[in-house]
Amino acid sequence: MSEKWTFMMDSLWVVVAAVLVIGMQAGFALLEAGSTRMKNSGHVAGKQIVSFAIVSIAFWAFGFGLTFGDGNRFFGTSGWFLAESSKKTFASLDWANVPLSLKFLFQMAFAGVSLAIAWGGFAERAKLSVYFIFGTLFTVIIYPVIGHWVWGGGWLGSMGMQDFAGSTVVHLQGAIAALVATVLLGPRIGKFNKDRTPNLIPGHNQVYTVLGGLLLWVGWFGFNAGSTMSVGDGFFGYIALTTNLAAASGAIAAILTAKLLTGKADIPAMVNGVLAALVAITAACAFVEPWAAVVIGAVAGAFTFWTSVFFEKKGMDDPIFAFSVHGIAGMIGTISTGLFASPRLVEKAGVGKAGLFYGGGFHQLYVQTIGVLGAAIYVAAISFIILFLLKKTIGLRVTAEQEISGLDISEHGSYGYPEHLDPSLTKKADSF
Amino acid sequence: MNVPENWEQVLHIIDYAQSLDELKRIHETLIPFLKQQTISVEETERIYSFLNRAHRGMMKRALELAENRVIQENAGKRPDKISWMIMGSGARCEQTVWTDQDNGIVYSCENHERDDCERFVERFSEIGVEYFRKIGYPLCPGNVMATNPRWRQSIEEWKITLLEYSSGTTFNSMKFLFIAIDMAPIYGNVELVHHLREWLILNVKTRKSILFQLKDAILSHEVPINLFGKVFTERWGEYSGQFDIKTGVFSQFVNAIKFLAASSGYQETSTLSRMERLFKDGKLTAPMYEELKEAFTFLLFLRVKNSLAEKGDSHSLDQHIFLNRLSADSLKRLKQAMKITKRLQSSIYKRGDGD
Numbered sequence: 001m002s003e004k005w006t007f008m009m010d011s012l013w014v015v016v017a018a019v020l021v022i023g024m025q026a027g028f029a030l031l032e033a034g035s036t037r038m039k040n041s042g043h044v045a046g047k048q049i050v051s052f053a054i055v056s057i058a059f060w061a062f063g064f065g066l067t068f069g070d071g072n073r074f075f076g077t078s079g080w081f082l083a084e085s086s087k088k089t090f091a092s093l094d095w096a097n098v099p100l101s102l103k104f105l106f107q108m109a110f111a112g113v114s115l116a117i118a119w120g121g122f123a124e125r126a127k128l129s130v131y132f133i134f135g136t137l138f139t140v141i142i143y144p145v146i147g148h149w150v151w152g153g154g155w156l157g158s159m160g161m162q163d164f165a166g167s168t169v170v171h172l173q174g175a176i177a178a179l180v181a182t183v184l185l186g187p188r189i190g191k192f193n194k195d196r197t198p199n200l201i202p203g204h205n206q207v208y209t210v211l212g213g214l215l216l217w218v219g220w221f222g223f224n225a226g227s228t229m230s231v232g233d234g235f236f237g238y239i240a241l242t243t244n245l246a247a248a249s250g251a252i253a254a255i256l257t258a259k260l261l262t263g264k265a266d267i268p269a270m271v272n273g274v275l276a277a278l279v280a281i282t283a284a285c286a287f288v289e290p291w292a293a294v295v296i297g298a299v300a301g302a303f304t305f306w307t308s309v310f311f312e313k314k315g316m317d318d319p320i321f322a323f324s325v326h327g328i329a330g331m332i333g334t335i336s337t338g339l340f341a342s343p344r345l346v347e348k349a350g351v352g353k354a355g356l357f358y359g360g361g362f363h364q365l366y367v368q369t370i371g372v373l374g375a376a377i378y379v380a381a382i383s384f385i386i387l388f389l390l391k392k393t394i395g396l397r398v399t400a401e402q403e404i405s406g407l408d409i410s411e412h413g414s415y416g417y418p419e420h421l422d423p424s425l426t427k428k429a430d431s432f
Numbered sequence: 433m434n435v436p437e438n439w440e441q442v443l444h445i446i447d448y449a450q451s452l453d454e455l456k457r458i459h460e461t462l463i464p465f466l467k468q469q470t471i472s473v474e475e476t477e478r479i480y481s482f483l484n485r486a487h488r489g490m491m492k493r494a495l496e497l498a499e500n501r502v503i504q505e506n507a508g509k510r511p512d513k514i515s516w517m518i519m520g521s522g523a524r525c526e527q528t529v530w531t532d533q534d535n536g537i538v539y540s541c542e543n544h545e546r547d548d549c550e551r552f553v554e555r556f557s558e559i560g561v562e563y564f565r566k567i568g569y570p571l572c573p574g575n576v577m578a579t580n581p582r583w584r585q586s587i588e589e590w591k592i593t594l595l596e597y598s599s600g601t602t603f604n605s606m607k608f609l610f611i612a613i614d615m616a617p618i619y620g621n622v623e624l625v626h627h628l629r630e631w632l633i634l635n636v637k638t639r640k641s642i643l644f645q646l647k648d649a650i651l652s653h654e655v656p657i658n659l660f661g662k663v664f665t666e667r668w669g670e671y672s673g674q675f676d677i678k679t680g681v682f683s684q685f686v687n688a689i690k691f692l693a694a695s696s697g698y699q700e701t702s703t704l705s706r707m708e709r710l711f712k713d714g715k716l717t718a719p720m721y722e723e724l725k726e727a728f729t730f731l732l733f734l735r736v737k738n739s740l741a742e743k744g745d746s747h748s749l750d751q752h753i754f755l756n757r758l759s760a761d762s763l764k765r766l767k768q769a770m771k772i773t774k775r776l777q778s779s780i781y782k783r784g785d786g787d
Contacts, residue, residue: 193669193670193672195670197668197669197670197671197672197673198667198668198669198672199668199669200667200668200669259658260658260659260660260662261658261662261664262664262667263654263656263658263664309667313672313673
């Protein structure tokens with residue numbers, strides 16, 4: 001195939017993949033809105049657009065340069081506003097044979113997903129202003145740093161860390177920010193009784209939750225398979241295969257685990273199992289054999305159901321289970337290549353070494369563990385500083401009255417479901 | 433009131449109680465009295481036997497006082513025959529210390545006196561239920577009480593109602609029918625209730641469609657234990673982490689045995705006597721009977737022991753327990769009882785309709 005055709009086909013594939021990943025915003029909007037209460041549904045869904053808009057601007061201005069721009073081992077120091085001052089500016093992405101605008105679009109979509117995950121920990125009680133401030137700072141000083149460490153020529157990439165599409169870079173980061181927010185915000189009103197026993201605060205629409213999960217599943221083909229950013233050798237097809245196998249085993253493992261541990265085959269648990277499996281296979285999709293993808297997906301799907309129950313018992317109110325689904329599964333996925341990475345695939349991907357089960361020894365396991373710890377510590381520390389300062393200055397949380405009224409009415413002035421929540425609002429129009 | 437020294441004394445002071453206050457005080461002394469007794473699995477049958485005689489004695493005495501008051505008020509005319517009956521755990525002699533009300537009335541009167549009779553019965557139900565409440569039996573949240581016209585009818589009306597339930601057009605029909613199977617008289621003309629129960633059970637036994645629906649109703653309540661012996665506890669709410677003995681295993685066990693007994697046409701009302709009859713008639717093998725009896729006795733023991741725990745008034749009817757506070761042996765026996773109940777349900781499921 002000629003170079004021109006390769007360029008065209010790769011570019012077309014990357015734009016399709018980017019659109020699939022951007023489409024995941026719709027998945028998050030449905031998943032989160034369905035998993036929260038009716039009185040907050042407009043807010044929870046609508047903030048997804050706010051979030052993606054913030055990422056689009058901030059990542060274009062500074063985030064992309066900090067992630068992929070030429071710099072030191074810790075962050076990029078060039079490439080602001082996509083300006084290429086020299087051929088070296090975005091050398092870390094030279095392996096992809098597509099225009100810079102597409103490289104940006106694709107990577108910006110990733111940053112958007114990471115921020116979307118973080119919001120899970122803020123759900124149903126954070127002020128809208130916090131979304132603006134934390135969203136901008138996350139996109140500029142949190143996400144790009146880890147992105148640079150692993151993908152932008154930083155110290156973890158140099159060590160050979162295997163994180164093909166971002167179990168750590170995208171998912172663990174978002175999840176750690178969500179965890180810090182969950183802790184600093186505290187539980188939603190009514191989540192726990194005086195004796196610390198938890199109450200169920202069910203989402204208002206399981207169909208939305210399921211549709212959100214399915215949209216994310218589909219979007220993940222752009223996320224993982226699209227991360228090849230090329231079509232020439234057909235490797236994207238293999239990655240789509242491992243991705244799908246993991247998601248499927250995660251769904252089955254999660255619903256069976258829920259049935260086994262609680263007696264009920266919980267639907268939201270199954271959706272979370274799919275997502276946890278997808279999160280886990282994100283790092284490993286290019287490095288593991290299909291059977292290992294099934295194992296990784298099943299372990300992530302089953303284990304994160306248990307952790308979501310465990311954290312709730314321990315008094316943590318993570319409304320969307322963001323930390324379990326993206327954090328715990330992100331760790332499982334990242335560390336899994338240290339066990340399952342097969343030599344033939346490692347050679348093809350050209351990153352790191354084979355895993356423990358393939359005679360690669362403990363080296364890759366060590367690198368992966370260091371990667372997880374390094375990223376988790378950095379994100380936790382910076383997120384804590386930002387959110388703590390916000391808490392002490394403008395405050396993180398809406399007032400109790402606003403929280404009880406719902407964020408739709410208190411922050412935005414209208415309900416997502418007005419006929420249900422305040423029929424008097426629509427009474428006049430309905431009388432015609 | 434001083435705590436009685438023995439069961440005979442408890443029953444004696446009930447018989448001679450002169451007022452509701454006195455009956456209430458006797459009811460309240462049951463907890464400290466039971467705490468002085470040896471509560472063990474071996475003693476369980478004996479404890480329940482006395483405890484239920486005490487409950488029936490208190491209710492009977494309260495109804496005597498209630499009837500006197502209706503007569504004093506000159507409210508209508510006493511029917512020729514009237515019987516106050518109880519359902520649920522009371523009827524099965526499985527009441528612990530605190531239980532809510534489950535009762536009804538059946539009566540018979542001449543046509544020309546019907547309005548007067550109904551006035552009497554209605555007033556009797558109002559005062560009776562109120563007196564029960566005053567002596568420590570909370571109102572039934574499901575409204576299975578004589579004040580509800582559904583549970584207060586003449587014998588003819590009862591038969592029509594029970595036939596309607598037997599047609600099983602709604603889920604509630606089967607629920608009501610299942611409650612009614614336990615009916616036991618505690619006051620008045622006992623033969624009315626006995627006659628009605630005989631008629632009902634014959635009806636149930638001979639109509640396969642009823643048995644099919646009853647079977648469906650009881651099997652819809654699964655026993656919350658998995659293949660590996662993990663017991664499912666409440667995940668959310670004030671009882672998070674706890675296990676409800678009543679809805680988790682006791683009801684399923686009682687209902688399964690009740691189904692087997694009713695489908696054989698037995699008139700016994702207690703679960704233990706139903707099991708014994710099933711065994712004597714060869715419908716349970718000796719090992720199965722022994723296993724079931726042991727499991728059920730343990731559940732009864734757990735219930736009475738739990739009812740003595742300090743929970744405060746608002747939780748006196750609560751049957752939730754923390755499994756991690758049970759001894760290893762008790763937990764093992766509870767799990768065993770749950771597995772047996774599951775097997776019992778499974779054997780009922782495998783039966784042909786109305787076998």
